[in-house]
Structures are given as C-alpha cells and as structure tokens.
Amino acid sequence: MKKLLLILTGLCLSAMVNNAFAKDVPFAIAIHGGAGTIEKNRFTPEKEKAYRAKLKEAVEAGYTVLDQGGNSLDAVTTAIKILENSPFFNAGKGAVYTYNETHEMDASIMYGKNRQAGAVAGVKHIENPINLARLVMEESVHVMLSGEGAEEFAKTQGVELVDNKIFDTEHRYKSLQRAKFKMEKAKQQNKDYQAAHNALEVEYKVGTVGAVALDKNGNISSGTSTGGMTSKRFGRIGDSPVIGAGTFADNRSCAVSATGHGEYFIRYNVAADICARVQYQGKSIEQAGKEVIHDVLMPVGGTGGVIIIDTKGNISLPFNTKGMYRASKSSNQATYVGIFKDD
Numbered sequence: 001m002k003k004l005l006l007i008l009t010g011l012c013l014s015a016m017v018n019n020a021f022a023k024d025v026p027f028a029i030a031i032h033g034g035a036g037t038i039e040k041n042r043f044t045p046e047k048e049k050a051y052r053a054k055l056k057e058a059v060e061a062g063y064t065v066l067d068q069g070g071n072s073l074d075a076v077t078t079a080i081k082i083l084e085n086s087p088f089f090n091a092g093k094g095a096v097y098t099y100n101e102t103h104e105m106d107a108s109i110m111y112g113k114n115r116q117a118g119a120v121a122g123v124k125h126i127e128n129p130i131n132l133a134r135l136v137m138e139e140s141v142h143v144m145l146s147g148e149g150a151e152e153f154a155k156t157q158g159v160e161l162v163d164n165k166i167f168d169t170e171h172r173y174k175s176l177q178r179a180k181f182k183m184e185k186a187k188q189q190n191k192d193y194q195a196a197h198n199a200l201e202v203e204y205k206v207g208t209v210g211a212v213a214l215d216k217n218g219n220i221s222s223g224t225s226t227g228g229m230t231s232k233r234f235g236r237i238g239d240s241p242v243i244g245a246g247t248f249a250d251n252r253s254c255a256v257s258a259t260g261h262g263e264y265f266i267r268y269n270v271a272a273d274i275c276a277r278v279q280y281q282g283k284s285i286e287q288a289g290k291e292v293i294h295d296v297l298m299p300v301g302g303t304g305g306v307i308i309i310d311t312k313g314n315i316s317l318p319f320n321t322k323g324m325y326r327a328s329k330s331s332n333q334a335t336y337v338g339i340f341k342d343d
C-alpha cells in the first residue's frame with residue numbers, strides 16, 4: 001500500500017512539474033494576407049468583418065496545431081492553406097491574373113531547425129501550392145521546382161492537378177482589366193511593357209499570404225504563397241518562392257515571411273537580411289525588421305511588409321504600406337487581428 005502511495009505521489013509530482021514546464025514553453029504564430037493600399041474607406045463594415053474573421057480563423061487553426069504539440073511546419077501549412085482557399089487573398093483561389101489572363105503561383109516553406117527548404121514557382125494547376133512546396137522539401141532532393149517540372153513532381157506525389165480556372169474570381173479579373181487599361185495608356189505614351197508595368201500603382205503589385213510559427217520544441221518555420229503581381233508577364237517569378245528573399249527560417253535567428261513588391265525583396269534579400277541582423281548584430285527582431293522595411297526598402301521604393309518570429313516567441317509585424325492583413329496568437333498573448341496602420 002505504502003509503495004502504491006509513493007508511486008502515485010511520484011506520478012502526481014512529475015505531472016505537476018511537466019505541466020508547469022509546459023506552461024513556460026512559449027509557442028506562437030503570426031500570419032499575413034498581404035500588404036498594400038489597404039485603407040479603411042475601401043471597406044464596407046461587412047467586408048472588414050469578413051476579412052478579420054478569415055484571418056482569425058487561419059491564425060487560430062495554426063495555433064491549435066501548436067497547442068496540441070504539433071510542429072511549426074504543420075502550423076504554418078495549416079494556416080496558409082486556409083488563406084489559399086479563401087478568395088480574399090492573392091494566393092490559391094483568389095490569385096491575381098497574369099497579363100495573359102491565367103494564374104501562375106509561387107510558394108515556399110522553410111524549417112528553422114535544419115534549414116531545410118522547399119519551393120515551387122509558376123505552378124498553374126496546384127490547388128494548394130504550399131503543400132507542394134512542402135513535398136519538394138520533404139520528398140525531393142531539390143529545393144525549388146518550377147512550372148511543368150513541379151507539376152510532374154506533384155503527380156508522382158499523388159497531388160491532383162486542377163483546372164487553372166478554379167482560381168478565377170471576378171474581383172481579380174476586374175483588377176486585371178483596370179491594370180491593362182492603365183498599361184495601354186502608358187504604352188500610348190511610348191512606354192514599353194516594363195515601363196508600363198512600373199507605372200502601375202502599388203495596389204497591383206502586392207498581396208500574398210504567409211505564416212511564421214514557433215512550436216513547443218523550440219523550432220521555428222516560415223511559409224509564403226502567392227499569385228504574384230497583377231498583370232505580371234507570364235513566367236515572372238517573384239520573391240515568395242525565393243529562400244532568403246520572401247521566406248527564411250533559422251532557429252539561430254528568426255523566421256520571416258514577406259509580402260510586397262517582389263523584385264525589391266529579391267534584390268535586397270529581405271528575409272535573410274533581417275535574420276542576419278538578428279544573428280550577427282544581436283538585434284531584436286523588432287529592430288532588424290524595422291531597419292530593413294523602413295530604412296533599406298522605403299528609400300529605394302520597395303513597398304511591403306514582413307512577419308517575424310523568434311525562438312522566444314517574440315513577434316514583429318512591420319510594413320511600410322498603408323495596411324497589411326495580419327494576425328497573431330501566442331501562449332502568452334490573445335488573438336490579435338490587424339488590417340490598417342493604426343489597428
């Protein structure tokens with residue numbers, strides 16, 4: 001009897017210790033649904049409510065994965081899939097149109113524990129590009145696959161190819177027509193495709209989804225998925241699938257997912273630069289993110305934002321546009337959802 005009591009006390013004590021320990025282990029997630037000309041006066045109350053609800057749904061789904069002990073890669077893919085499946089955001093269903101009126105999508109994912117990464121670029125028939133990026137990471141010997149090759153690989157993994165039309169939405173089509181009209185006008189002033197595209201305002205150039213997460217084992221991950229830029233030239237690949245530009249994760253520094261004018265994010269190696277400042281200069285993610293988004297990108301005209309997480313569960317969400325769809329939740333912070341600058 002005494003022995004049994006001792007065993008029971010021991011078990012209780014160890015459960016208590018485990019519980020206390022579990023409480024102290026931070027875990028967290030942040031997501032974005034794109035940055036850009038996002039101003040309050042462009043929203044009806046219903047529209048704003050619907051966007052906020054979708055962001056909340058995605059961040060909380062990712063958080064639940066972490067809360068149940070799941071790893072950060074699963075949390076990131078879970079949240080991104082919800083955003084890809086929503087027509088509100090420029091990724092998966094709701095992806096913008098190329099100049100040729102099709103959808104070409106890019107996505108990537110990275111694991112901070114071992115710097116494994118996977119990416120797909122220019123895929124047209126993959127319902128959830130983030131899943132394929134993850135398969136590239138886990139089931140292929142490569143980091144990035146593009147176009148037809150990526151889709152052939154998808155077939156070998158049992159991923160069904162879908163009609164490009166499933167990504168169609170009326171609002172993106174209208175946006176393409178407006179962009180084309182503006183580009184035609186610019187061409188009449190003797191501007192070539194490049195100059196005409198450059199003349200488009202920021203609202204045609206940004207909007208993407210992404211997530212960063214820290215799990216209970218202390219591993220961080222990041223992922224990004226996008227339809228790219230409205231009216232982009234077919235074959236154009238942005239920063240989102242480029243490891244170091246649109247996505248980066250390393251347990252020694254931070255995990256970042258970006259949204260913005262991809263050409264700048266590639267040239268300024270944005271995600272990796274933020275993490276390098278954290279790792280080599282000992283800066284906080286807040287400081288490093290602020291420097292790159294405001295002091296590096298802003299002066300050269302690079303618009304957009306990033307979401308950043310570190311292994312302590314700190315989160316930072318800087319952007320230099322009018323707004324950024326964003327949300328976060330951590331073991332010590334309730335759900336936060338923001339759209340506008342002053343949210």
Ligand code: ASP
Nearest residue numbers: 206207208238259260262
């Ligand atoms: N960065 C994406 C791209 O250039 C677009 C975006 O984030 O809005 O493809």
